[in-house]
Amino acid sequence: MKRVVVFCAFALGVLAASAQAESILIKGGKVHTLGDKGSLESADVLVVGGKVEQVGPSLSVTADRVIDAQGKVVTPGVIAPVSELGLVEISAASSTNDQSVTGESIGSAFNPLPAYNPKSTLIPFNRAGGVTSAVVFPGISTWDDGAVEAQRVFAGRSFAIKLNGEFDSVEAKDVAQKAYLGEAGAQLAGGSRANAYAKVEKALSEAKEYRENRAAIRRGEWRELDYSLADLEALQPVVSGREPLVITANRASDILGAIELAKAFSVKLVVLGAAEGWMVANQLAEAQVPVVIDAINNLPISFSSLGARLDNAALLTKAGVKVAISGPDYASTHNVYLSRQSAGNAVAHGLPYEEALKSISSNVADIFNLQGGTLEQGAVADIVVWSGDPLEVTSYPEQVLIEGEPQSLVTRSTRLRDRHLKPTKGHNFGYQY
Amino acid sequence: MQLHSRVFGRGVVALFCATLLLSACGEKKVESEQRSLDFARLDAFPSTYSVSQSRPVLIQGATLLTGTGEQLENTDLLLEGGKIAQVGKDLKAPEGALVVDGRDKWVTPGIIDVHSHLGDYPAPSIESSQDGNEMTSPNTAQVWAEHSVWTQDPQFPLALAGGVTTLQILPGSANLFGGRSVTLKNVPGRSVQDMKFPGAPYGLKMACGENPKRVYGGKGTSPSTRMGNVAGYRKAWIEASSYKKKWEDYVKNGGDEPERDLGMETLAGVLNGDILVHNHCYRGEEMAVMMDVAKEFDFKVSTFHHAVEAYKVADLLAENDVCAAMWADWWGFKHEAFDMTEANIAIVDQAKACAMIHSDSGVGVQHLNEEVAKAMTAGRRAGFDIQPKDAVAWMTSNPAKALGIEEQTGSLEKGKMADVVVWSGNPFSVYTHVDQVFIDGELMYDRADEKRQPRSDFELGILNAEGERQ
Numbered sequence: 001m002k003r004v005v006v007f008c009a010f011a012l013g014v015l016a017a018s019a020q021a022e023s024i025l026i027k028g029g030k031v032h033t034l035g036d037k038g039s040l041e042s043a044d045v046l047v048v049g050g051k052v053e054q055v056g057p058s059l060s061v062t063a064d065r066v067i068d069a070q071g072k073v074v075t076p077g078v079i080a081p082v083s084e085l086g087l088v089e090i091s092a093a094s095s096t097n098d099q100s101v102t103g104e105s106i107g108s109a110f111n112p113l114p115a116y117n118p119k120s121t122l123i124p125f126n127r128a129g130g131v132t133s134a135v136v137f138p139g140i141s142t143w144d145d146g147a148v149e150a151q152r153v154f155a156g157r158s159f160a161i162k163l164n165g166e167f168d169s170v171e172a173k174d175v176a177q178k179a180y181l182g183e184a185g186a187q188l189a190g191g192s193r194a195n196a197y198a199k200v201e202k203a204l205s206e207a208k209e210y211r212e213n214r215a216a217i218r219r220g221e222w223r224e225l226d227y228s229l230a231d232l233e234a235l236q237p238v239v240s241g242r243e244p245l246v247i248t249a250n251r252a253s254d255i256l257g258a259i260e261l262a263k264a265f266s267v268k269l270v271v272l273g274a275a276e277g278w279m280v281a282n283q284l285a286e287a288q289v290p291v292v293i294d295a296i297n298n299l300p301i302s303f304s305s306l307g308a309r310l311d312n313a314a315l316l317t318k319a320g321v322k323v324a325i326s327g328p329d330y331a332s333t334h335n336v337y338l339s340r341q342s343a344g345n346a347v348a349h350g351l352p353y354e355e356a357l358k359s360i361s362s363n364v365a366d367i368f369n370l371q372g373g374t375l376e377q378g379a380v381a382d383i384v385v386w387s388g389d390p391l392e393v394t395s396y397p398e399q400v401l402i403e404g405e406p407q408s409l410v411t412r413s414t415r416l417r418d419r420h421l422k423p424t425k426g427h428n429f430g431y432q433y
Numbered sequence: 434m435q436l437h438s439r440v441f442g443r444g445v446v447a448l449f450c451a452t453l454l455l456s457a458c459g460e461k462k463v464e465s466e467q468r469s470l471d472f473a474r475l476d477a478f479p480s481t482y483s484v485s486q487s488r489p490v491l492i493q494g495a496t497l498l499t500g501t502g503e504q505l506e507n508t509d510l511l512l513e514g515g516k517i518a519q520v521g522k523d524l525k526a527p528e529g530a531l532v533v534d535g536r537d538k539w540v541t542p543g544i545i546d547v548h549s550h551l552g553d554y555p556a557p558s559i560e561s562s563q564d565g566n567e568m569t570s571p572n573t574a575q576v577w578a579e580h581s582v583w584t585q586d587p588q589f590p591l592a593l594a595g596g597v598t599t600l601q602i603l604p605g606s607a608n609l610f611g612g613r614s615v616t617l618k619n620v621p622g623r624s625v626q627d628m629k630f631p632g633a634p635y636g637l638k639m640a641c642g643e644n645p646k647r648v649y650g651g652k653g654t655s656p657s658t659r660m661g662n663v664a665g666y667r668k669a670w671i672e673a674s675s676y677k678k679k680w681e682d683y684v685k686n687g688g689d690e691p692e693r694d695l696g697m698e699t700l701a702g703v704l705n706g707d708i709l710v711h712n713h714c715y716r717g718e719e720m721a722v723m724m725d726v727a728k729e730f731d732f733k734v735s736t737f738h739h740a741v742e743a744y745k746v747a748d749l750l751a752e753n754d755v756c757a758a759m760w761a762d763w764w765g766f767k768h769e770a771f772d773m774t775e776a777n778i779a780i781v782d783q784a785k786a787c788a789m790i791h792s793d794s795g796v797g798v799q800h801l802n803e804e805v806a807k808a809m810t811a812g813r814r815a816g817f818d819i820q821p822k823d824a825v826a827w828m829t830s831n832p833a834k835a836l837g838i839e840e841q842t843g844s845l846e847k848g849k850m851a852d853v854v855v856w857s858g859n860p861f862s863v864y865t866h867v868d869q870v871f872i873d874g875e876l877m878y879d880r881a882d883e884k885r886q887p888r889s890d891f892e893l894g895i896l897n898a899e900g901e902r903q
């Protein structure tokens with residue numbers, strides 16, 4: 001009898017798989033759903049058609065493929081809240097970079113999407129580190145120590161990707177707009193953060209004016225506006241509240257300025273940086289403004305981040321602020337997967353464990369309205385099976401699924417390792433690959 | 434005699450082994466009568482470092498990672514007179530000793546960061562404090578990193594809270610010869626001399642690859658290529674050889690005293706073995722070239738830093754007894770950092786070369802234990818059997834060797850400086866804290882006691898006039 005049931009289930013599984021990806025049963029792992037079911041000491045996750053079909057202890061189901069996760073930890077894939085993945089290959093080689101433009105007055109209208117390269121080496125590397133999706137933002141290029149171009153307090157448009165390396169891996173377009181206040185804003189706006197504030201304020205104001213008088217403005221029957229029509233078009237999703245405005249600010253007073261601007265224009269704000277966020281945690285919580293922080297950076301590295309500390313994530317979360325943790329700035333976009341090390345350090349400094357897992361997955365999905373981040377029925381099957389605690393520096397991903405598809409974990413780093421594992425004289429290495 | 438006293442008077446000549454504590458000294462005993470020129474100028478800015486060991490310390494029943502390849506369970510460690518006095522079971526606490534309950538705790542030697550710019554590139558990072566790179570000529574061997582150190586850099590106490598007891602402060606990498614490094618004990622100091630590691634040899638910072646050619650090629654001057662870099666090194670070593678010979682001839686034969694040259698003194702100090710070469714060098718090919726440059730001019734490279742491709746030439750490093758200082762996983766910021774593998778440190782270590790972690794970062798320096806943990810894990814994934822007792826050497830005894838201070842510190846052995854970290858658990862976990870740090874036996878940091886957590890001048894009244902930076 002039992003055999004028959006199994007057979008039927010198997011047959012159904014095959015049928016389902018023919019329509020889409022094969023069904024996968026991840027058996028017996030410690031599962032952090034980051035959803036209503038919380039964390040389950042030993043549970044199965046059934047993936048069908050690229051989605052999570054069921055989660056629970058000892059599911060009586062079969063699947064095309066079974067992954068034994070006993071002694072392992074199962075979580076939603078890591079989502080990088082800020083990255084330049086697919087826009088940067090080698091930071092100091094300008095011909096390989098497309099994350100920023102200089103010498104042209106493009107602000108909010110800058111759309112980096114056509115430059116996106118899903119075949120970048122950074123993508124398999126970060127995928128092998130457990131990252132399944134990422135938000136990609138334009139940025140300021142500062143490597144050459146050259147003066148950054150003035151005028152552009154807006155960095156431009158963004159998009160979200162899945163890290164499967166496919167040409168159709170763009171998950172969402174226009175995820176958020178990005179602007180600079182504080183110290184970076186001051187640099188971009190001629191030397192004073194007050195002018196950066198004024199420029200953002202004016203842009204939002206003109207974007208509203210444009211929205212209300214679009215026809216007349218486009219016919220040229222309107223006063224001259226400071227910002228180009230392309231820039232004002234790009235800000236429409238921001239002023240209509242459809243997409244968040246990400247503002248970089250670290251100093252507490254700059255964060256309050258951002259909150260003030262967001263209130264005045266009814267903009268959905270996300271503060272990026274927020275090194276001194278803990279000092280204004282209540283104001284952030286009250287305004288329901290989430291933050292994206294570099295949780296491991298406790299250096300008073302500028303006069304704008306004198307209050308940087310390792311328990312920033314803990315204090316913000318405690319106050320009710322939604323926190324996303326980015327990869328550490330010092331390791332650049334090449335290592336965005338290290339957000340999990342930062343999250344581990346945040347736990348060591350008071351952030352509750354599950355909150356830390358959320359800060360690198362479900363909170364990011366919530367903030368940018370992306371798929372993933374939880375292992376609940378119907379959720380996209382972006383899943384990582386870890387060798388152990390995902391926030392621990394001695395753990396690593398053993399299986400990565402993106403939309404239910406098992407992913408390769410081979411990278412240039414592992415290829416080079418395997419070739420040179422025992423370096424010896426001679427020419428043989430050239431024939432080992 | 435008159436000649437010698439004159440030279441002594443200027444401080445140029447000293448007994449070869451008189452002030453140095455290099456391990457090489459033992460082997461050179463035969464020559465110890467021979468007088469050698471003190472190009473290193475060891476007494477020019479003498480260390481005024483001192484600690485006041487108020488009382489002995491007994492750490493009881495801890496797990497010890499000795500730095501010499503051993504993990505000792507439930508073991509006591511006695512610190513007395515600033516030194517490690519005893520390692521063993523059931524040790525008696527001397528009268529008045531500070532007794533530390535080591536149950537569930539792990540103990541390691543103090544962490545040594547062989548590549549730091551603290552004080553020279555301090556926080557906050559503002560234009561007026563960028564004192565690490567004398568970017569005015571490809572050869573600035575005449576500058577000394579210690580003369581830039583801002584002792585009140587708040588990054589020093591942060592590094593201490595990460596278990597770092599010793600750091601080498603290096604000039605930057607813009608130049609072929611960046612200048613002289615200094616090794617510091619991580620203690621509060623009003624002067625850099627107050628922090629100078631007594632007896633540590635000086636280092637010479639050299640740089641391969643992209644940085645010098647970018648900085649000077651960009652100005653339309655030499656070097657603008659890697660071959661230009663190498664020509665620049667060789668030209669300087671030819672000059673230094675001749676400078677050294679001129680002084681040796683003078684000491685031997687008398688005549689007019691040659692003119693001193695600060696840059697040449699540093700290079701000649703390398704040639705006579707007093708100053709150690711610390712060479713920023715990413716690529717395997719360039720490391721191989723630099724080891725041949727060293728052979729051509731009869732000196733030794735102590736350590737390649739940022740050695741992202743060390744794994745490709747690990748056997749060569751072992752053969753030449755050259756160390757490699759590496760990151761766990763940084764890559765891609767430059768072309769020469771593109772061929773990173775996380776197993777780098779492990780592969781170099783397995784090839785029997787001297788491998789170590791380094792930070793080059795005010796953030797990374799606080800988490801070197803985590804960086805070693807990642808590198809150890811990558812090594813295991815590559816199939817190597819690497820345990821905490823082995824990997825701890827990558828942040829303790831191996832950097833001590835690179836700095837020429839392995840006779841004094843870097844391991845939990847009797848007679849060594851009592852530079853010791855007490856951890857809340859296994860140091861190779863992200864959740865483990867540094868509980869206490871002892872430097873020369875003195876409690877310099879205690880996580881449980883705010884009064885034993887140093888603050889730099891900068892941190893007082895900075896966000897809150899009545900408080901300290903949190």
